[in-house]
Amino acid sequence: MTANAPIRTESLTKRYGDELAVRDLSLTVERGEVFGFLGPNGAGKTTTMRMLTTLTRPSSGEAWVAGAPITDRDAVVDELGYLPEEPPIHDELTGREQLEYVAGLRDSPGTETDERIRELLARFDLADDADDRISTYSKGMKQKTALIQALLHDPAVLFLDEPTSGLDPRAARTVRNLITELREEGMTVFLSTHILPVVEELADRVGVLHDGRLVAEGSPESLTHRAESGEESTLEEVFLEVTSERPGEAAGADAERSEFVR
């Protein structure tokens, strides 16, 4: 099961000069899971995503996406969709032109692609706006366009960096619902965000990165339930505790940090 996991890393490490941005990261995400990737600013989340999406080479360690080693860029890129925090979309194009352009980059023009674009535009409720320029789109419409372009080639694994940040509540709800639907269809989703309620709602499992290290991992329930005392804490309390410089300093934190570390 785990050997064929859609995402697997072993001692993945990235060093920038003297700085260790990601240290010895080993984790597995199973098929159909939404994995919530949390961590304070500068923890190493984006660096991890950039390694897994082949945009940055690891300094050491290994990783596989959909069974392919991340050193095999062509194989990995076919299997993944990536929504970065600032998606590359061109304001001067229409939504449809943007999607055709991205499909062309992947060398997949043709009637099948046109049909897929039509299908996704309809599904994301953008069909009526597809021939307007992106410069006229709201932030939510731009984000949906970026999500469609990440899904165009029907990837097995989707990497999302802050997919709801900056969206109004209705647009954020739409994006969250779409993620839920994709998971129900068997998509594996690696979701990095600072918004804890998004993780609470969507994630089957959570990993917390602090200073490049994985300091907690498990289902939201297993992280918030304190086995020793039987008490419940919130994900926010857990987050504050495992990412504090001094264990136990967060409000209400009374458990050892090691309780959360797997």
Ligand SMILES: Nc1ncnc2c1ncn2[C@@H]1O[C@H](COP(=O)(O)OP(=O)(O)OP(=O)(O)O)[C@@H](O)[C@H]1O
């Ligand atoms: N290209 C780079 N060159 C040098 N250092 C970098 C580079 N990219 C990231 N870093 C450093 O690596 C560390 C991790 O950064 P990263 O952007 O991965 O964190 P993050 O968890 O995504 O943060 P945020 O939540 O603020 O986006 C930071 O200390 C950052 O300064």
